[in-house]
Amino acid sequence: MEFLSYLISGISLGSVYAIIALGYTMVYGIAKMLNFAHGDVIMIGGYISFCAMSYLNFPGWLALILAMVVCTALGVVIEGLAYRPLREATSLAVLITAIGVSYFLQNSALLIWGATPKVFSPIVEGTQNIGGLSVSNISLLTMAACIVIMVVLTLFTSKTKMGKAMRACSEDKGAAQLMGINVNRTISTTFAIGSALAAVAGVLMCSAYPTLMPTTGSMPGIKAFTAAVFGGIGSIPGAFLGGILLGIIEALAKAYLSTQLSNSIVFAVLIIVLLVRPAGLLGKYVPEKV
C-alpha cells in the first residue's frame, strides 16, 4: 500500500518531467539545440497563471490557457531574437546564448515578482479514493494531461503535414528547404509548441508543489533534460518514458533511501543508462548507406 502510493506520487512527478521533456526533445530534435531556458519558461508560465488567478480572479482553466498563450508568444520571441540569428553559428555559441536567456528570464522574474516565494493555489483541489489509496486530483490531472499530450504529439508528428515537415527539418535542414519547407517557420512552430507545453507543466507543477520563485523552473528543467536524454533525446516516446521513470526513481529513492541523496541517485541512474545505451532507452541509430 505504502509502495503504491509512493509509486503514484512518482508517476505524477514523472508526468510533469515528461511534459517538460517533451518540449525539450521537440526543440532539440528539430532545432538541434539544447534550450536551457526551457525550464524558465515553466516558471514564467507559473507566474502568469498565479497572477491571473490571484489578481484577476480567473478560474484555473482560464489561467492555464492564458499562461499557454503568453509562453507560446515568449517562446517564439526568444527563438526569433536570440536563436535565429545564430542559426549558422557553432552549437557552443547557441548553448551559451540559451544559458544567457535562462538568466535573463530568472532575473526578469526577480525584478517583476520579487524574491519572496508566492504561494500558488492549485487549479484543482481535492482527492480521490481509489481502492483505498488517496490520490490527489491534481496528480490524476497531471497524469492524464501527460498521456494526452504524448498521444497528440505522436499523431501530430506522424500524420500531419507540418509534423512531418518537422521530422524532415530534424534530419536535414538543407534537403528540407529543397522540398520547399520553410525551415525558420518550422523551428518557430516547434518553439511555440514546446513553450505551450512548458506552461502546462508549470501550472501543473505549481499546483502540486505550490511554492513559486524565480528559480522554480531550473531544477525541474535540468531533470527533464535528463529525462529526455535518458529516454533518447529527439524521441517523443523516449521523453515520455524517461520522464515517468525519472519521477518514479526519484520518488522511490526519496522514500526508501535518502531524501538528500535522491537527486544524486537520479543522476547516477542516468549515467549508468548512458554507459549501457549511449543513445538513451529509445534513441535509435540509423545506419547510413551509400
Added chain:
Amino acid sequence: MLKVNDINVYYGSIHAIKGVSFEVHQGEVVTLIGANGAGKSTILQTVSGLLRSKTGSVEFLGENLGNVAPHKIVAKGLAHVPEGRRVFLQMTVEENLEMGAFTRPGSEVDSGIADVYKRFPRLEERRRQIAGTLSGGEQQMLAMGRALMSKPQLLMLDEPSMGLAPLLVEQIFEIIKELHKAGTTILLVEQNAQMALSVADRGYVLETGKIVTTGTGAELLNDDAVKKAYLGA
C-alpha cells in the same frame, strides 16, 4: 528557361565559382561536367538559393532568384536532387514522397505518388519501409521521385550516378532519358562525363570554377581535350 549570368560564389575567402554563365532552354538536357572540386555542386546550390552569388544573376522563367528564399524557389518549379541524395533516412518512402509535394496542394499528393510509383515500381514495393533501409540505387530513385513530386519545370540532378554499381548507373540514365522524352527540362551535374554527354543536348566543361568549353553532347564527346581529361582516352 534558366539563365545564369556571371555568378561569383565564395566559401569564406575561397573564390569557388569565377564568373560562370550558362543557359538551359525548355525541354533540353544540359550537363555540367568537370572533376571533383570544379564547382559543379556549388553552381546548383547557388541556383536553388542555398548559396548566394556576390555578382551577376540567376534568372528562372524570366524572374531573378537573387533574393528569393530557397523554400520559395521550389514552388516556382525548380527541383534539386542534391549530391548524396539526402533522402530523409528516418522517414518512410511514402513520407519522403509526401515531403517532395510540400509545395503542392493536398489534392495532388496521391496522384503524384501514383505517378512516381509507375515510374519506379521498386519504390512502391518498399513504400512503408524507412528510407535508411533502402539500397543506394533505391535511395537515388527515391530522391528523384521525391523531386518529381513538386511537378518541376526544371529538374536539377547532382551526381545521380555517384557510388552506384555500373548496372544501376545505366538504369538511372535510362530514367533520365525517359524524363527527357516526357518533356522535363534537366540540368545534370556529373563526374561520369561519358554517360552525361551521351544523354545531353548540350554540355559545359567546368575547371576550377570556370567554364572552359561548351558544345553539344556529341561535340564534347569528340573533343580531344575533353577526351583526354575526362573520358580517359
